[in-house]
Amino acid sequence: MAFQNYRWGTAGIGGMFGLSMTITLFFPSFDFRSAESTWVGLDKAMSNGRVIGFSYEDPTVTGQGKPLTVILNKDPKTGATIDPPVRAYVYQPGTPFASPLNHPDNLGPTVKRLSIDKGKIDQANKAQGAVFTINHADVNGEEWAYAENASVTRGWTVDAALSTAGDANTKYVGRGKSIYIHEGCWWCHTLLPEHTQDWQVFGTPPYLGDFNGEMPTAFGSDRKAPDILHVASRNSSREWMMMHFFNPRLVQPNSIMPRFDYLWGRVDINGNPIDFSTWRKEYTAYRKGERPYPPEVPEYARNAEIRALIDWVLTSLK
Amino acid sequence: MLFKYLFAKNEDIPSGSATIFFGFSSILWFIVGTGLGSFNAAKLAFPDFVTGVEMFAFGHMRQVHVLAVILGWISMAFAMTMMYMTPALGNTKLWSEKLGLWTAFLWNVGLSLGLTLLWSGFTSGREYSDLIWPIDLVVIFGVLLPLGINVWMTIAQRRTQGIYITNWFFGACIFMLITTFLVGNSPELFNLTGLTEAYLTFWFAHNVLGLWITPVAAGIAYYVLPKLTGNPLYSHRIGHLHFWSIIAFYSTPASHHLLSAPLPEWLKSFASVEGVLILIPAVAFVANILLTMKGRWSMFVENVETKFTITGVLLAIPLNMQGGFQQTRAINWYIHGTGWIVAHAHLALLGMSSFLEVAAVYFGLQQMMRRKLYSLALANVHYWFFIIGFCTYWISMTIAGLIQGAGKIYEVPYIDVVIAEHPYMIARWVGGTMVFTGNMIWLYNMYMTAREGTLVPKGRYAHELAYER
Known part of the structure; x- marks a missing residue:
């Protein structure tokens, strides 16, 4: 009987800790999964790249393998003026994609649907590189921001985006955040x-x-x-x-x-x-x-x- | 040296080798940790102190101080106490002295490597879990799991019928710490992002403090004090109230660290309510220990290990009163992110927890080396440097935090807060440096104990013997 008490004790520890993990980890995960990305969220994620901090592409945390953020006031393909200027996120060939571009579930259900249906982010691939931007769409009278693969939807190539922006409008945002860390x-x-x-x-x-x-x-x-x-x-x-x-x-x-x-x-x-x-x-x-x-x-x-x-x-x- | 036993047969290794290895390692890491703390504090008081060198910049050294203290000093002192208390409480030998030695060896190597990398800027950028994930895996599978196996097997092999409360704490807390490390580092292992990452960072930070550092320290006091005073623990049942309320309540309030972040409101409210319940284990612990002292209060003055233990227990009172209430929204809005929290964190780690471990390391090293402490005078100097240094630190940072909180809500320009805090930053540096100095005296005292301490006869405790110096 005495020995059984210790078995109950051990089971009690596991059960109680398991219950507390259910409440504090499993339940909130539904809230986290339903969070819809805002413009700020999309901008941060796409300009930061895959991971800031220790990673395969950047073990020293000095900003290797990060995308470039460019400010475009002209369309890189047609040369037409863009006013106000837009931000685009240039992933040169081989640059790992940001987490929501690889796993659109991270964008939240509505933004994910918009980013795939309208934004074609699922058609981008790392080996070729891509230029992403943020667009807006109207859903039931509400404005939503979504990620757009401009290489597909607008024909913006990596080289054209970089040369249109020039050095002055090319911002090393992902690398800068790495240095912050x-x-x-x-x-x-x-x-x-x-x-x-x-x-x-x-x-x-x-x-x-x-x-x-x-x-x-x-x-x-x-x-x-x-x-x-x-x-x-x-x-x-x-x-x-x-x-x-x-x-x-x-x-x-x-x-x-x-x-x-x-x-x-x-x-x-x-x-x-x-x-x-x-x-x-x-x-x-x-x-x-x-x-x-x-x-x-x-x-x-x-x-x-x-x-x-x-x-x-x-x-x-x- | 103990290294010769790393490749010896388990039966040939004298009992207590792992304790001694862990004990001296922990003191060394305490000196490293407090030395770094003193250096960092000097930088906050005088920003141009050692300037223009990347490796000595504040942002490169702050996290090394924190992890050297948590994983080096506190956790190694815990491992040290487990190596001698667990077998003693089970009336048996340590399951494997060799595994204990290897754990201590790997721990020192892994931590030195991890902290060097962290110092150079290899970081995950997550508070408390800043070590990069390969090092996290070393910590989990190279250090914590072997430690756990040794402790669990020793408990299973015990020759007593019951399991004393200290061993309940040891066994459960190692299990919960391993789980916390695995879950808390999952954002790095599985690239979880966003609020999930932010929340898991503080889930880890909360649990590593609330389910490891404070409860194991309390478990240690449950062993040390009855041993020293000769009184039985006042109530084993109240000890169990402490133990089970920690498991039930204190594994849940992680999100009270992020009340300003856009986490679910239900989660924050739940965390705040559960966080107040820390008062139950706190009252149980303090009352139980103080009642155990009945009739032996003279030892608080005469016996240095008791002095450290009781000081630690008394510091648990303000610690838990602060901890229970400062995390409610009613108070948290004022002091969140200020020096008050820094003071509170040091009250938990440098105050309550460290005092209890220092006592256990003093006690255990004398017991396992079978040598009486070299000098009572030096131990008392250590105590007074420690308590005066700590109080200077704690009080100055609390005041600085209240200034900062007032500056925050009255919208004072931030630079005026920095100017107002300057004298307290100097006081913090002085206090931290005193603790550092006291620890160097401690290391000297323990080294001399190993070399020249009076031999303790079989069947006697070191504290029963009179000092010869």
Whole structure:
């Protein structure tokens, strides 16, 4: 009898833990599956690519194998003006597709149907690459955003999309988000304005469908710095971002943010080596009042990590 | 050295080898963890301290501190206590001393590798489960499962009729931790995305704290205190109330970490209500332990292991009062995401849990090495550095959190909050550094115990002997 009690005890542990997993994991899974992706959700998922964080294509989390986000003001095929400009997500051949493009169930039932019926996303393939965009459709008087495979529906090729956009309108959003994760920015900044007075300063809290297909969501829990979910709506100056990342004390003397000057790499935009030690000496002199102005922040190179990070901040965090 | 036993026959390995290996490893990881914590705190107080080097940037080191403490110090101290308490409570030997040694060895290797990768930026970007999934698999199958098999088999082979409450905690918590690791890391293993990923991240984070770190620490106290005082546990039945209410209630409130996220409202409300029920196991635990002290309160002053244990139990009172109520919507809106939560997390890990484990490691190492502690004075210095450092940290971060909360709801420009928090950031750094210093003294004391401690005769406990120094 005594031995049986322990068998009941063991069964009790399994049963209770199983019940709690049923309530906290299985039941909510129905809610999660029915979440319909919003425009924000589609934009984030398609610009981030398959996975941010450790993955086969990007083990070092530095942004390998990520799609490019381009801003198009002309149709890459016909050359007709597009006003207002649209975003397109360019998956060069071999770039792994974002999770909802591989598994449309992640889009939610209605968005999935629209994205397949109208958007033809099931006709894209990784080996050839594709250009995706976000379109809108009317369903029972309501406007829905859905993913569209523009390579099929509009004949936009990867090369045409990239050359139409040009370097200035090509944004390394997926790579930038990878650097956000790699550098651990999210240990201090959150991406989740709260349902209190927060929204008056930091903007609206996210909606249910804003996360479909995103990985990782990196909400952040320990806020030692402002929420940045909508930072680009408050401040969209690329120059300010540059100075702030190079040395936050240049624009905000009391900031405790680390310097991210190392994201500039070795050379500036003209290929000249960046002399960090001279820069720091001059900056120290400025802080001591020995110089009237701080030294100039070097222009970053075209493919510097900092470019991708600023691209992500200014494009994705609106 | 113990490495020679890795390839020895199981029968030839002296009992207690695994305990000693785990014990010294855990102290070393405690020093690494608190040292990193002190370094990070210095960066928050003085942002240009060690600047411009990617590997020493705050964002690369913060998570290494957290996981070194959780998986290095706390979990290894747990494994250490399991290696000697489980057999002692079953009146038997450890099922396999060799497996225990291999677990300790693999654990140190795997954790060093995982943390080095994490430090370099190989991360999943998910809080608490930041280790990349290949390392997660090493943790599950190379570390936790062998530990579980050893503990479960030792319990099954016991020569006592009953199973003492501590072993209930050990056996169940390892099982729940393995499940938590498997389920919590499923977003990385199966590419689950979106809200599912966000929710599972905090499902993992909640359960690794609520079903592993706090209950196992409590289970340890249920063993250590009766052993030290010679009093039987006040009530085994109240212990079971503690145990079963943890399993029933505290495995469910994961979503109270995400009250601001667009999770289902029913789930958040359910979590908040279940979260308040933590008060049941908390009251059961604290009352049970304090009543066990009846007639032996002088030991709180005289005996250093009792001093650590009782301090840990007393810290469980504010811990659970905070924990039960701060996760309700009525309070959470004010303090969510502020330094208050950081203070609370340190109250759980560095306060309640660590004090209980420190006592168990002191007690177990003396018992297994059959040597009396080298110096009571050094142990007391360790205690006072630890408690003063911890309180400095806890109080300063609580104040900083309240400032931050006020700044949040009164829409104060964020930079003014940063300026107001600055003195508390310095206090936090001073407090953390004191804990770090105390731990180095502890390591020296344990090393000297191993070398020069008075031999404990068979059949006696180390704490029954008088100190010679």
